[in-house]
Amino acid sequence: MKTKVLMVCLGNICRSPLAEGLLKSKVDPEKVEVDSAGTSNYHIGDLPDERSIVTAKKHGLDITDQRGRQFSVEDFDSFDYIFVMDKSNHADILSLARTEEEGKKVDLILNKIYPNEQKDVPDPYYGGEHGFENVYQMLDQATDIIAQEIK
Numbered sequence: 001m002k003t004k005v006l007m008v009c010l011g012n013i014c015r016s017p018l019a020e021g022l023l024k025s026k027v028d029p030e031k032v033e034v035d036s037a038g039t040s041n042y043h044i045g046d047l048p049d050e051r052s053i054v055t056a057k058k059h060g061l062d063i064t065d066q067r068g069r070q071f072s073v074e075d076f077d078s079f080d081y082i083f084v085m086d087k088s089n090h091a092d093i094l095s096l097a098r099t100e101e102e103g104k105k106v107d108l109i110l111n112k113i114y115p116n117e118q119k120d121v122p123d124p125y126y127g128g129e130h131g132f133e134n135v136y137q138m139l140d141q142a143t144d145i146i147a148q149e150i151k
């Protein structure tokens with residue numbers, strides 16, 4: 001059985017597509033499935049934000065096969081781990097959990113680097129290019145740890 005990991009942010013166009021692309025590049029696709037989703041319905045069917053595409057490309061990662069989708073409660077059935085980017089995503093996803101078990105699948109992704117510190121991956125949507133590189137670097141570190149743990 002494959003391990004299934006879901007990356008979640010608000011829009012599913014900036015942060016979680018980078019997290020998905022990064023983790024996919026570090027795991028065996030035969031063993032680990034990676035997807036991403038947004039808590040909102042703002043960008044269903046959309047390509048990742050151009051700035052995420054450019055930042056990923058700079059690091060040799062192509063994320064243009066991804067399209068935005070909204071998190072649904074059924075995702076709790078199919079995914080083993082759900083990593084959220086910030087505390088607002090965390091609250092939104094936890095509010096949908098039907099059982100304690102489902103809630104336990106959810107964690108802030110930066111807790112992988114800074115255990116129990118509850119740090120947010122800042123939303124780069126309203127900032128410039130630099131914000132995206134900063135987000136990329138954080139997610140690169142976090143996905144290194146996740147890839148090691150689920151191997």
Ligand code: 4NP
Pocket residue numbers: 009010011012013014015016042123124125
């Ligand atoms: P993301 O960034 O949650 O990292 O995908 C955002 C993308 C879009 C919006 C907000 C944040 N928006 O308001 O449309």
